[in-house]
Amino acid sequence: MAHPNGRGAAGQTAAEGLGPVVNDFTLTAATVNGSGSQSANLVLTRALFAMGIPVAPKNVFPSNIEGLPTWFNVRLSPRGYQARRAHTDILVALNAQTWQADAAGMPSGGVVIHEATLPRTGDAAREDCTFYPVPFQRLAKERVANPDLRKYLTNMIYVGVVAELLGIEDAALGSALDAQFRSKPRARSSNLEAIEMGRSYVRESLVKQDGFRVERMNGTEGELLVEGNLAAALGCLMGGCTVMAWYPITPSSSLCEHLIALADRYRTDQATGERRMATIQAEDELAAVGMTLGAAWAGARAMTSTSGPGISLMAEFVGFGYFAEVPAVIFDIQRVGPSTGLPTRTMQGDVSSAYTLSHGDTRHPVLLPGTVSECYEHARLAFDLADRFQTPVFVLSDLDLGMNLWRSRSFAYPQGPFDRGKVLSADDLECLGAPFARYADVDGDAVPWRTLPGTDHPGAGYFTRGSGHDDHARYTESSTAYRGTMERLARKFETIRRAMPAPLCLEEGSEIGLIAYGSSDAAVGEARDMLAERGIDSDYCRVRALPVHADVEGFVARHPRVYVIEQNRDGQLFSILRSELAAALGTRLRSVRYFDGDPIPADAVIEGVLAQEEAPAQAADGLLAAAAATTTTGGRG
Amino acid sequence: MAHPNGRGAAGQTAAEGLGPVVNDFTLTAATVNGSGSQSANLVLTRALFAMGIPVAPKNVFPSNIEGLPTWFNVRLSPRGYQARRAHTDILVALNAQTWQADAAGMPSGGVVIHEATLPRTGDAAREDCTFYPVPFQRLAKERVANPDLRKYLTNMIYVGVVAELLGIEDAALGSALDAQFRSKPRARSSNLEAIEMGRSYVRESLVKQDGFRVERMNGTEGELLVEGNLAAALGCLMGGCTVMAWYPITPSSSLCEHLIALADRYRTDQATGERRMATIQAEDELAAVGMTLGAAWAGARAMTSTSGPGISLMAEFVGFGYFAEVPAVIFDIQRVGPSTGLPTRTMQGDVSSAYTLSHGDTRHPVLLPGTVSECYEHARLAFDLADRFQTPVFVLSDLDLGMNLWRSRSFAYPQGPFDRGKVLSADDLECLGAPFARYADVDGDAVPWRTLPGTDHPGAGYFTRGSGHDDHARYTESSTAYRGTMERLARKFETIRRAMPAPLCLEEGSEIGLIAYGSSDAAVGEARDMLAERGIDSDYCRVRALPVHADVEGFVARHPRVYVIEQNRDGQLFSILRSELAAALGTRLRSVRYFDGDPIPADAVIEGVLAQEEAPAQAADGLLAAAAATTTTGGRG
């Protein structure tokens, strides 16, 4: 995006004039990080949610601790859309550093609530928006002596101002405050006071001049409001994870920290203090994945979580897991790469590197959750898959899905036991007859049996190594044994392919097919509605895992033009599909790429599709066109 | 291969009967590693070379220091073929551990020279080969007291036996001994004595019963006999490399050790002992590539060399080099992966991982030398490319090319100065007018200008980082700046594409096109001749770099069926071509894969092509066929 609060696609404007706009707009609070605006934003979000209004909040924060600009966007949508909108309607401007740009970015007809001391000069002098000056600092100063607390409460005052201007109910605010300050009644009351301060300032000093307002509705019943990383942490807990090794990195850390908190709460024996889970902060990502593999080798369900730089560092060990067939669950909460990139921005940039991570011929199953509920489900599933197929399994989420709150239907309690895969106990070994052969394909599915260290049987032991080995796990440099192993691993990958979640397909015989995955789902769903409104029907296939399921090929085969929509520069899934689907289907595929670092909006999907409906992009047209293509694909809607 | 000395494709036999076979056969010496057989093998090779006979020696050695089986194959070919042949004609059997299997692997009509005490039982009882028992141990014992020396000289005795049986000239042996024991006259004479011992034993005790022999010819004139790693080391030296950081790993170590020796010889000031080159043994590959990047950032031509596991460990830093635009030259002498794999076997398994190494959207130029002379040329070129494009450049060789001796035309002395790329001096900056903008695309080729630390100008400094930056190298989280940088990097990659070595194409309008790269070249050349003999013409395109040159697309467009031949399981170049060439060309591509870990023989190429000429492989046919394909593709010829 040009600016976190930038104007949308050319010509888009907020509700013009004074006609009422109910529950269908976006509000942005521009503040400074480290000022505690986070809790104000949460209270606002939860209050709207409590009124039954579908909300979709998104944080835009810097890779920094204090003093830099941060934006909080909350979208209200009666139809429940959760994708980012490229423009905002109501701006709460509290940050002098960005005041001019923030004001400039507003669409005509927008509303600007701003700290009164910010000057109405330059871009802020425009007359096509409604400006409500509020003396936040003065109000706070009058009541609060402590400067830190004052900075903090300023944010809560804005909640009061917004509540009064939009008509947020007291009861809803009350329950939001309850949730936010569960065990801190003192904090609750001082925050409520600040909200009241804002409310009464509006009542006493401002005259409502715009048409934006909220109304209680029935749009959130039975829903959760949860971040993907918390959902995934719960999935890990319910999936029986007992060893978690991690190294802090944004935006992965919160998954681990949520899991630690859940383990503190649910896995700790109140009497003895014993904890049925090890959570180790490793010295780096190489060690984190090593501990994960070591624990899984010894039979625990083990995981690590990281983001791009950590994935790169894990490359060697993940190849070991692949070749030696050791389970592991690895979360990658993707952020903007390459390298350190933009640590606090979102992207789907690690798809191809995770899929084939490590040197040599390697290939790994990758789960691609597209909703917070799938973050929960796929987290659980990942442990079953890792055990079942004895190989590292990736779960690729991203910053948008992982760190923002999303509305979701409730999560299902898991049915049935853990799938621990093919593990032979001492008794099994006793009944086996033949000597145990660790890497033999006895069942024809190319998945061998294993034993765990500590199994009390003289035939249980075997040797795990990343070098050449035969069916009995003996060291060998034999070409035949090597080729046999590699061919079996390729067959195993086909077994895995069949076991991975199938895509979710919505088809009504349209000419146009859309393929997307992960957090792009929200934007694609909305874009389909908008396209349909323009008379353009599209079918949709949401890929949920790699290796790609055969159904995806079927979907492509049924559509003359298929748009692969993703949030990276190089069209990573597009490339995978180009090389894995039947070659004859290659010409149907077109690539829509968005790589601004903020969550893809529906507009970008529409624009990407329409542009190529008119003039097919050159991405599929080979090398001669490649140079040109790099300037025309990608970019914002 | 089934066995390092295995029988070739079914039905292949050595020259049957007693008809003379001159200069056109393969000899294999089966010994034990750590026994010093290496110098005997070299003397034999050099003697044949000195007789003008085109030789192609290949070592098959274990990942171990002493006591395990090792095989030395030397192929003689009047037409100069250097590819491995899948079978051998003459076996020198000195290793009791492998005696049975070695004998079993001989084709009918073969010759077996063996230690007399090895029993002619089991597979060694066969009557369709000529067996020459020689009491090597006894002969050595009679003359040499020291047991280590005795073990060593046993090998040299075999050279004498072979020389006498095949008719190798004394003069040729003499010059080979000169080369081998350049500064050790004592060693020369005791080795000569051992050779004489072998010669006289044959004269006195054996009767020649086979038809294999050698004759002086004119097939090696003006040629070198050199390993790819030594050639590459010379290329680095001539390319102006001044900082080399490495971590030992087979088969890369010898490149670095050769370079150290060359620097000792050519870069050392005899008077002061000063050395115009830093060669640092790093603590690991992460540090090695870090030192390389640090040195290149500061303006030196810097390199590192490694193999698969090291490439994986370098992933994070290489992504930094890509995004921050820091030059580096990285050799990958490929061995069999994944993981530790088979450290002393060859493969082309790192093509895709090197090409897109690191998380996020990354892409790196990769040179693919196919001959030892290209090892030299590409090494030199890599430094120019790295400086010119300010990005890590890979040179992908492999164990076969790097560690075996190859015949080659002589190397050219470099013309013209180093291409140091776009570097601004203090004077340049003074003339610039505008402030220096590190990442601006001022020339329209997407390649920016840089300055080196230490440049004495107040405007020279800039900040290098792997996080978001604008044209002036200032930190930013701006989406616009980020997207701009990423789009420029994509355009830069297209500039790079045009600057990479074009493929070498041999075309005569055949229906069938063959695409190969790297060390597969030898086998493909031979296979084309053999196919032509069967009446099947084929054109050939040897890819020499990634990103793929536009000429490759042209080649594919001119051929209805194109076989992509490579030494890995997953068809790595095949996949890259599938996803990068025009989609409409996808159906023409077929994949031939060989992944036994030994160098691909011509037979495997032919078999891979013919099998698909009859029934096209399913590799291009998508997911439904994938499971089946994994069992039918690959494998030996």
Add this chain to the structure above:
Amino acid sequence: MTATATPPPAAGPRNRIGIGRETYKGLPTTLCAGCGHNSITNHLIKALYESAIPPHRLAKTSGIGCSSKAIAYFVESAHGLNAVHGRMPSITTGAKLADRELVMVGISGDGDTASIGLGQYCHLIRRNVDCTYIVEDNGVYGLTKGQFSATADIGSVQKKGQVNEFETIDICGLAVELGASFVARSFSGDGKQLVPLLRAAFAHRGTAVLDVISPCVTFNDHEGSTKSYEYVKAHDTVLQELDFIPADREIVVDYPEGTTTTVRLHDGSEMVLRKLGPEHDPSDRLAALRVVLEGRSRGELVTGLLYVDPEMADLTERERLPQVPLRDLGEAELRLSPDAFAQLLAEWA
């Protein structure tokens, strides 16, 4: 699961748990004849047998190198894992967390530990992961054919004449400085010293570091090397004579009054130390540093038990793990109950 593996029906002497020495053997070595690593393997077999470690409880881990191959050469029936280069510590840590009942024995080389694996080594020590960590230290990279490793002494001469210009990274000095709970140095040729040290290491709860000088006969056993058999024999300064007394055995030897110190390990077994070399108190961290540093500056190789703190909490204790191995816990212990699950989700609504 019962406590012992089914012993093979072989005859001959057996240990406390009824298992014969044969069972502690491994595959035939593929290392060079005379390699120090092979001697260490033999001492390990003896120590494991004498300490009656149940073979199925043993888990052997290593990195990459000649030394790392050695875990294949003892207790063939036990599980073993050859990790990637330098990463044995993290694998060991993970395995121990999964199953605290495993007896972890890790073998590494000086390249594996002091170069690529240095970070993991230090952090394993910091966590005091319960394991025996043996560095088979020859000052070179054996498997890649003789380059200097980071433990090579400054001034040591390579086979081809190159002189090492860098200060050694001292496996023991480093461990002591980092706060390790058990640090010893020994020599592959000194079974009398090494076997009791190994037995004590098995008995110790926490990381027991053993830096065992282990000459590489192929690449580092020549004149000028400070890790050759000859050099080590000439410069070995042995601190103590050592006896290991298992928990269930009485001290039977009569040590003359005042000549010995006894260290009581966590499991009740004891080490009896009789001073041989310079005075040294193995419970004094600074003294351990002094003895290492001073030895090095005199060109001596000080061997023996350098430091021990038998009571330092190991990682499982610090993590407050239950006695039952984590990997044996099932759905009942690990999942939230349906009620708790519903209640938690209600908080998120």
Add this chain to the structure above:
Amino acid sequence: MTATATPPPAAGPRNRIGIGRETYKGLPTTLCAGCGHNSITNHLIKALYESAIPPHRLAKTSGIGCSSKAIAYFVESAHGLNAVHGRMPSITTGAKLADRELVMVGISGDGDTASIGLGQYCHLIRRNVDCTYIVEDNGVYGLTKGQFSATADIGSVQKKGQVNEFETIDICGLAVELGASFVARSFSGDGKQLVPLLRAAFAHRGTAVLDVISPCVTFNDHEGSTKSYEYVKAHDTVLQELDFIPADREIVVDYPEGTTTTVRLHDGSEMVLRKLGPEHDPSDRLAALRVVLEGRSRGELVTGLLYVDPEMADLTERERLPQVPLRDLGEAELRLSPDAFAQLLAEWA
């Protein structure tokens, strides 16, 4: 290339090479107000100015973290490189090899150095790469929001109450044990001590390690933390009062007889040390270990010059590099002559 950068035409005082203090400043900090790292930046600006380091000769390197950002906040006109996490040492090593005339100043954090970067840190020290290596040590990961780092003291309490269960990795103790040539500890709040230490570090040829305790006001400045301003002020045991005397300046202060020690650095400059705390000889490695260890066991933070060996060979010397920077060599010095080339190839024929 001349020796000095063109100074900007500003007025005000100038240093020996005619450059004003302004030129040593960098971009405005984006770190938290009150962060110790900002104080260190200011001390660095002062030290660089006073030592008259030519700005264009300076090369600033760092890893990732709040601390690593700090290289942007001084000498804006100098080249700087923010490496990946924990890998500043290898970048610094490479740059110094390419151009030995660069004055390398590296900044790292305790997470960057003692966790992910520990191996590179140790090996940089082993090579004695000529650079100033500053660890801005706050015991936590600032940039990722307050997790314990490996330098956190055992028993130290996190903001949310969690207690650190692991022994600290002591940046200085480790360096001394590893054989570093210059090791000092200081405190971001003590410019009087830090500025002369920095100047000595610039003058020192070899790796100068400075572990500077630098409180994180946002995540580790509360009660129970052992890296808070309050705690450090209360427990700082200052070894010496320090004066740095450049090579071209006479010692002018009159120190009372016998109260001072003088350390002569490689470039002829001198450090004058006046004992304040416990007796300490900074040329005695074991004494340095003792003072660190004993300080730690008493809960004291010992600051000052812990160890220095001004004459230890640095990496460029060990590598016998020529005086002219390698990166300035051209075709003539680097390529074989056509004759030598032909002769070499003839050997391969």
